[in-house]
Amino acid sequence: MNPSLPIACTEHDHNLCVHQALQAADALCSRQGVRLTALRRRVLELIWQSHKPLGAYDILAVLSQEDGRRAAPPTVYRALDFLLGNHLIHRLASLNAFIGCTHPAHAHQSHFLICRVCHTAIEVDSPAISATIHAAAEAVDFRIEGEMVEVVGLCAQCQAATK
Amino acid sequence: MNPSLPIACTEHDHNLCVHQALQAADALCSRQGVRLTALRRRVLELIWQSHKPLGAYDILAVLSQEDGRRAAPPTVYRALDFLLGNHLIHRLASLNAFIGCTHPAHAHQSHFLICRVCHTAIEVDSPAISATIHAAAEAVDFRIEGEMVEVVGLCAQCQAATK
DNA sequence: AAGGATGAGTTATATAATAACGTCCCTCAC
DNA sequence: GTGAGGGACGTTATTATATAACTCATCCTT
Known part of the structure; x- marks a missing residue:
């Protein structure tokens, strides 16, 4: 593992x-x-x-x-x-x-990688993503209340399986 | 303007x-x-x-x-x-x-700031957001096909209006 | 025990999206 | 010209997702 x-x-x-x-x-x-x-x-x-x-x-x-x-x-x-x-x-x-x-336990944002094939959803905890989103929001004076990031693609297993 | x-x-x-x-x-x-x-x-x-x-x-x-x-x-x-x-x-x-x-004209991702009050949706073109998302995906060997970022909050006008 | 608040049952409906099939019309090979 | 094929759209029905409005039950407080 x-x-x-x-x-x-x-x-x-x-x-x-x-x-x-x-x-x-x-x-x-x-x-x-x-x-x-x-x-x-x-x-x-x-x-x-x-x-x-x-x-x-x-x-x-x-x-x-x-x-x-x-x-x-x-x-x-x-x-x-x-x-x-x-x-x-x-x-x-x-x-x-x-x-x-x-x-x-701690409030946080909703950031996911979602596999198109097996539908597994991987929750990612990336302060870097939030940071860049906040920077973009600040540039237009937008006050963020909640971030939703949903990335669709292929997980590692399904990449291997379709090779 | x-x-x-x-x-x-x-x-x-x-x-x-x-x-x-x-x-x-x-x-x-x-x-x-x-x-x-x-x-x-x-x-x-x-x-x-x-x-x-x-x-x-x-x-x-x-x-x-x-x-x-x-x-x-x-x-x-x-x-x-x-x-x-x-x-x-x-x-x-x-x-x-x-x-x-x-x-x-050029293919790109879907990144939006959406105002909870007036429902205006601001499309943001931030390579930095994509870069951090790609970094997070790479860390778990996830192959990205499409990014969806929808950030809810208050736009500048609606912040001013609710003061 | 009375009273209020919260949780859950029930019926009906609103909202969002797709399936399946038919028809029209354009175009292109002949 | 004509008809075969395909793309675009109409039409009917249905599925999928979510909420409104009202009722009843339960539990906690006093």
Whole structure:
């Protein structure tokens, strides 16, 4: 296992990975004084389990199957809104999909490399990207509130596979 | 008029602005050997006239009104696909909207500053942003095919207005 | 126990995009 | 000229994504 690669690109114990994310969410929510209810926790778990961006209606389908004829869109969207608001997940606008945030503890921007083939989304934490974006914004006196960077291309595995 | 500000932020002769965009599109299409049909040209004109991101169904509404009971979604989406494919417009994923490309002659990335209040979208041409994105991608061996940067915030005018 | 706030169920609808098929019309080889 | 092929557009239907509006339940506080 190459430690220089992001987690999304490596073999790992995925159950552990999900477990840790949920524990971190528990801790973060209790610290913030907000409620990570069973439904919200379950939605977050589903998102983490996939490790690839998951659509709202994918989540809806799982919940409906589990509970036998339940779950309408607002149920899922409300949970997603909560998770987004507490920085536990990111929304990928180019895919209309959601993915777990890999470092929810500190507020940060949404920068992703998205593989066109396998749909893996690699969250990158690059202060340099933010710095250049801020410089460009400053040049036209634009006050940044949120950065969205979604880069589409081929991940290392899929490059190798198509050779 | 401050020449350092992008066109979207300044007073200007908007009719001239639209006219020039359409002429550039004519030239570009004839050079490429593709057909800028009346419909495609009209859609491009509507997008340029707004100078702010315009939704597909906004375009559809105008076309339907003009032609008296015509225009279904595919009509508009096909025109948009053509314009996107020939780099005459950009799609803003975070708004589900489209905006004229300010420099269609050379292929380039899609980098925008989008005002949360007035919805003006400023296209920025910053090689520095691309450079940092490429550096981040290289670090994980990701091959970039397209960059999408959409930064939400407050433009200069709206900052001043809310003071 | 009353009352308020938050979370979630339910129904309906809005908004965005595409599938599938048909028709018209242009052009070009013959 | 003519008809074969292809591109552009019309048309109908459907899928996909997201929200509005209202109700009920639960839980916490007092």
